[in-house]
Amino acid sequence: MQQVFSSSQVRNVALAGHGHCGKTSLTAALLHSTGATARLLKVDEGNTVTDWDDEEIARRMTISSGIAACVWKRTKINLIDTPGFNAFLHDTHAALTAADAVAIVIDAQAGIGVATHKIWKFAEDLHLPVFFVVNKLDRERASFSDVVQAIQAAWGRSAVAVQLPVAGPQGLTGIVDLVHMKDIPETLSGEAQAAHEALVEAVAEKDDVLMEEFFATGTIGMEHIVAGLKEEMRGRRVFPILCASASKNVGIAPLADFIAEYLEPHANETSSAPSLIVFKTSSDAGAGRVTYFKVKSGTVKDDAHLVNLRTHTEERLAHLSVPLGRALQPVAELHAGDIGAVTRLKDTLTFDTLSHDAAAVPYDRLHLPEPSISYAIAMHKGGDETRLNSALTRLLHEDVALRFYRDPLTHEFLLAGNGKQHLEIAVSRLKRRYDLDVELKSPKIAYRETVRASATAQGRHKKQSGGHGQFGDCHIRLEPLPRGQGFQFHNAIFGGAIPKQFIPAVEKGIQEAAAAGLLAGYPVVDFKVTLLDGSYHDVDSSEMAFKLAGRKAFRAAFAEAKPVLLEPVMRVDVETPAEFAGDLMSDFSSRRGRICETGMRGGSHLITAHVPIVEMLTYGEDLTSRTQGRGGFHMEFDHYDVVPQAHAQHVIERAKVELQGDEDE
Numbered sequence: 110m111q112q113v114f115s116s117s118q119v120r121n122v123a124l125a126g127h128g129h130c131g132k133t134s135l136t137a138a139l140l141h142s143t144g145a146t147a148r149l150l151k152v153d154e155g156n157t158v159t160d161w162d163d164e165e166i167a168r169r170m171t172i173s174s175g176i177a178a179c180v181w182k183r184t185k186i187n188l189i190d191t192p193g194f195n196a197f198l199h200d201t202h203a204a205l206t207a208a209d210a211v212a213i214v215i216d217a218q219a220g221i222g223v224a225t226h227k228i229w230k231f232a233e234d235l236h237l238p239v240f241f242v243v244n245k246l247d248r249e250r251a252s253f254s255d256v257v258q259a260i261q262a263a264w265g266r267s268a269v270a271v272q273l274p275v276a277g278p279q280g281l282t283g284i285v286d287l288v289h290m291k292d293i294p295e296t297l298s299g300e301a302q303a304a305h306e307a308l309v310e311a312v313a314e315k316d317d318v319l320m321e322e323f324f325a326t327g328t329i330g331m332e333h334i335v336a337g338l339k340e341e342m343r344g345r346r347v348f349p350i351l352c353a354s355a356s357k358n359v360g361i362a363p364l365a366d367f368i369a370e371y372l373e374p375h376a377n378e379t380s381s382a383p384s385l386i387v388f389k390t391s392s393d394a395g396a397g398r399v400t401y402f403k404v405k406s407g408t409v410k411d412d413a414h415l416v417n418l419r420t421h422t423e424e425r426l427a428h429l430s431v432p433l434g435r436a437l438q439p440v441a442e443l444h445a446g447d448i449g450a451v452t453r454l455k456d457t458l459t460f461d462t463l464s465h466d467a468a469a470v471p472y473d474r475l476h477l478p479e480p481s482i483s484y485a486i487a488m489h490k491g492g493d494e495t496r497l498n499s500a501l502t503r504l505l506h507e508d509v510a511l512r513f514y515r516d517p518l519t520h521e522f523l524l525a526g527n528g529k530q531h532l533e534i535a536v537s538r539l540k541r542r543y544d545l546d547v548e549l550k551s552p553k554i555a556y557r558e559t560v561r562a563s564a565t566a567q568g569r570h571k572k573q574s575g576g577h578g579q580f581g582d583c584h585i586r587l588e589p590l591p592r593g594q595g596f597q598f599h600n601a602i603f604g605g606a607i608p609k610q611f612i613p614a615v616e617k618g619i620q621e622a623a624a625a626g627l628l629a630g631y632p633v634v635d636f637k638v639t640l641l642d643g644s645y646h647d648v649d650s651s652e653m654a655f656k657l658a659g660r661k662a663f664r665a666a667f668a669e670a671k672p673v674l675l676e677p678v679m680r681v682d683v684e685t686p687a688e689f690a691g692d693l694m695s696d697f698s699s700r701r702g703r704i705c706e707t708g709m710r711g712g713s714h715l716i717t718a719h720v721p722i723v724e725m726l727t728y729g730e731d732l733t734s735r736t737q738g739r740g741g742f743h744m745e746f747d748h749y750d751v752v753p754q755a756h757a758q759h760v761i762e763r764a765k766v767e768l769q770g771d772e773d774e
Contacts, residue, residue, distance in 0.1 A: 111178075111431045111440040114185040119446045120372045121187045121403070123174075123205050124242075125231075126214035127222020128193035131244040133160050133171055134355035135214060135364075136190040142361040143179035143186070145433065149358055158434035159190035163541050164534050172197055172534060173508070174204035174389060176401060176432040176448060184369040187448040193224050195738050196528040199477050199510040200389075202231050203459065206475055207388040207403040207448055210238040210342075210372050217243050217251035217352075221259050223738030226686075229264065238342045238372070240349040241268065242364065247280040247354040257350055264348065269311040270304050271338070271349040272363065273297060281354045284363045288334055312337040315346045335370070343373050375446020383407030383415065384464040385449075386472045387457060392503050392542075393435070400457055401432065401450045405472060407465065409449065410442040415463040418471040420456045424463060428452060459509050478743055480512050480525035482729045484532055484549040487522070493545075500543040504535055511535060518555030518677075528729045554723050555677055556631040556760060557749055560670035563588040565641070568618075568662025570654050581654030583607065583615050583643040587666035590635045592749060596623065597637040607643040607655070614652040615640055618659025627667050628674055628757075629764035634749075638663065674757040676721050680705075680747040683716040683732070685740035690714040692735055700724035701753070719747055 124132040137157045141149040150157045155166040159175025175190045189208060191201040205211060211232045215221055232239050243256045253274050260268045275283035275294055285293050285301050287308050293301045312334055313323040319337050322329045329337070341347035351367060353360030389401040409415075411429035416422070430437035432450045443449045457463065462471035488497055501513050501524075512525040526532045532549055539545040565586045572579040590597060598616045607615070616638075623633035643658075681702070685693055687709075693716060694704055702720035709715065725744060732740045752760065 111438045112180070112185075113440065113442055114444065114447065116444045116446045117374045118183065119185050119187065119374055119444070120368050121189065121207055121209045121375075121446070121448060122212055122368055122372065123189040123191055123201075123208035123210075124212045124214055125191045125201055125205070125228045126193050127216070127219075127224040128170060130193060130214045130216040130219070130222060131355050132193060132214045133157050133175075133190050135242065135244055135353065135361075136175075136177065136188050138353075138355040138358050138361045139186070139188060139365060140177055140179050142358065143181045143365055145177065145179035158436075159188075161435040164537055168534075170194060173200050173391065175434055176389075176450075177434050178431050178438075178448070181365040181369055185447070186365065186368055189448075193222070194530075195224060195227075195733055196526070196531040198224060198227055198231075199527060200508070201228060202477065203388055203475055203509060205231050205235055205237060206386070207401075208237060209375065209446070210240065210368075212240055212242050212368075214242045214244050215256055215260070217246045217253060217256055218248050220256060221263060223736075226263070226739050227741075233345075236345065238345060238348075240342065240351060240367070240371075243350065243352045244355055246274050246276075246352055247357045247359070253352055260348075260350060267311065267346060268348040268350055269308050270352075271308060271367070272351045272360070273301055273304055274352045274360075281352075281357060281359045284352060284360045286363065288338065289331065308338075309334060311347055312341055315341050315344075339371050339373065342371060381406040381445070382465040382469075383409045383413065384462065384466075384469065384472075385409060385415070387459050387461045387463070390459045390506050392507050393452075397453050398503075398506065399437070399450055399452050400454050401448065402463070404443050404445050404447050404449065406445050408442050408444050411440070415465055416467040417457050418462045418464055418467070418469060419458075420461075421467065422456050424454045424457055426451045426454075426463075458506055477510060478741065479745070480510060481527055481742055481744060482529065482532070482726075483512075483523040483525040483552055484529070485521045485552045486513075486524040486536070486547055487550055489546045489548070496543065497539070497545055497547065500539055500545055504538060508535065516552070516555065519553040521553055523552055524549070528733070551726060556629065556752070557675040558626050558628045558631050558633045558672060559635045559675055560587060560589050560633075560667060560672050561751075562669075562671040564666045564669035566662050566665035566669065568658040568660065568665060570657040570661060573649075578646075578649040579651065579654040579657075580646040580649035581611070581614075581643075581651070581656075581658035582645065583655065583658045583662050584641045585615075585619070585659075585662045585666055586639045586641055587663065587670050588637050588639075589670070590637050592635055594635050596620065596634070599637065599639045601639050601641055602643065607640070607645055608650075611645065611650065611652060611655040612640065614655040615643075615659035615662075618656035619663045621656070622660040622663040622667075627664060628672055629761045631674070631764075633667065634675070638666075674752040674760060675749040676723060676752045676756075677746055678719050678748050678750045679722050679725055679744045681716075681718050681720050681725065681728075681742055681744045683718070683740060683742045684710070684713045685716070685732075685736050687714045689736045689740060690716060693732075693740070694718075696731070696735065700728075721750075721752075722746075 137150045140146045158177045171192045273285040287305045313319040384406045385402040387402045391399045413426045430450045431440045460474040569582045697718045702718045706717040
């Protein structure tokens, strides 16, 4: 049974940053240095505590946040190792809701990665303190001073070093503590003093009392530096910069010291009624669904009964645990601010609030952007669709950014996510976990057909083959309707040229012909048919004969009414750093898009455009490339518009080839 910690003893730290900056290695080093693991585990060996999923091990990248608890100097530190690649930053965003502070990890060789800017924005929106850890300082061409300058260029002089690296013949050998001015080699005395003064000034300038002390004495007392740094961090006015080498296990103990000493604990609400918010859900072959949560108030005890405020159902928190990656370690109770896990809750999903008080107000749910890309998902022949639906339901519970739905226009089953890599990993999990052989395909485009002019035509069906024959005859006028009006049918016959009982058959024949399409096999929309005249035979006329006559009349009129192909046009909303806006607007023009609106939000440029969906199938990857991963977009259907003739001809010819192929089979 794990030790129970009070609220004041708990610190929750999310390690975040661009992919391959060393977050998982840094987490492994912290777990080893604090005694949570017996040896320093390696990403290359595929045995780290927080990257335990098969996909993560195979790809050597964090796909879903991993949580691991450790203890350092009577302080419990919950480490949250988060993804760093753009397709999985939704998981990072969700994990940050459980953090008290964000450690933004930066590769000392590569510098500030593109995802770092998005992570900074997440932390800013959630009002979380931020500190930086410059990692991989043991590598060749690694420069702490260059990274510090880059951080300050991006986020201002409020980002200030609180440590300096000590380098020797074998690379990084130690860390200088600029707060307490400890462990300073003689060769670094001048640099350390200058850096200490910069730190003191950064802390003092945000506080009038400390500023007066600084001007009077040229410094401030050590106890004031510590207290001031804690206060300025908490208020997001100062952002400390630390240094480390996870692979060499250098700077790890000072990092743990910093977390324990400078991060503010959760407000002590243990006297309140227990409540919690879920920030992550995962599936485990043995444990089933695992729910990870942060205690927001009170004390949650093993076997507690709490109410889900979304579903209004009661949940039993059996086998209350503390996570160490995949392993769940039993604990008797968890106090406000702590992170825990339970298995096999019935109805609870990510972002749900559980409370002792059924009438309580739920905590705010994090609203993630809708998925940016969709692909058709198909099983190979003989596949079990029931098992596929069950497996996808589990994946959707685990990954809040995935969507699975049936397109009402094309009737395809679509899987939507934050990029093709995101969807490929989902499909790979279906194969690995559930032995389901599925594949992604480019989705069908839901083209439509319509007319742009009026035309009249006759449809006559006459057949005589002995006995009763078949006879139906109708005259119609076909004309266009405004976009989105669908289909209208008007009977203008007077005097019984066609008996009333056969009128619906004419309309049905027209609808069947329209549904099958005539240009390229896509449904005809936005048109009106007026039944003008006709004739019948007392014996040979029937509903079937008039339905066939209606089909013939519609086909003849359609050919004369200037038929055109329509394509779905999407509303696309893009948010990008301003320096990329001009290129993106030009790119939309090359995609046959039309810019509708531009604006600014904070430091980001906003672009709204209408673009044909066929031009947007690879936009996610293209946007990442054009904006160095710093742009994001949302897309939704807006309207149908006419396809230019050159493009329409290509679609029509391709449809004829596909139709011929189907007939040959």
